[in-house]
Amino acid sequence: MSVQxxxxxxxxxxxxxxxxxxxxxxxxLVFIEQTKIFLKKTLYNCLCSQCSKxxxxxxxxxxxxxxxxxxxxxxxxxxxxxxxxxxEYFHMIRGYCCKSNCRHCAYGFNPENLxxxxx
Numbered sequence: 060m061s062v063q064x065x066x067x068x069x070x071x072x073x074x075x076x077x078x079x080x081x082x083x084x085x086x087x088l089v090f091i092e093q094t095k096i097f098l099k100k101t102l103y104n105c106l107c108s109q110c111s112k113x114x115x116x117x118x119x120x121x122x123x124x125x126x127x128x129x130x131x132x133x134x135x136x137x138x139x140x141x142x143x144x145x146x147e148y149f150h151m152i153r154g155y156c157c158k159s160n161c162r163h164c165a166y167g168f169n170p171e172n173l174x175x176x177x178x
Contacts, residue, residue, distance in 0.1 A: 066107040102167035
């Protein structure tokens with residue numbers, strides 16, 4: 060059974076299949092095991108095909124990187140009005156959600172979603 064929902068990551072309207080674990084997906088996709096483990100840490104409830112593929116690719120990139128070392132502009136962060144803004148990739152390396160409403164949270168944290176869920 061499919062349900063019309065918005066992708067938790069990009070917001071586009073998609074037809075998500077029944078939940079498999081804690082997330083519903085637009086299509087039946089195959090993920091590497093590390094992506095499945097990562098997705099269990101997130102707050103996403105529906106992902107479109109493109110966001111699912113993007114997350115899987117980011118996890119694959121993480122597996123190639125042995126350690127962060129020195130932060131790289133463009134890869135781990137970018138500058139905006141004098142502030143460092145961490146990328147989704149950096150947040151994935153970090154390994155957990157700090158629940159600080161980060162602009163590029165890799166874990167799907169959004170204070171508005173918490174309010175909706177508690178009602």
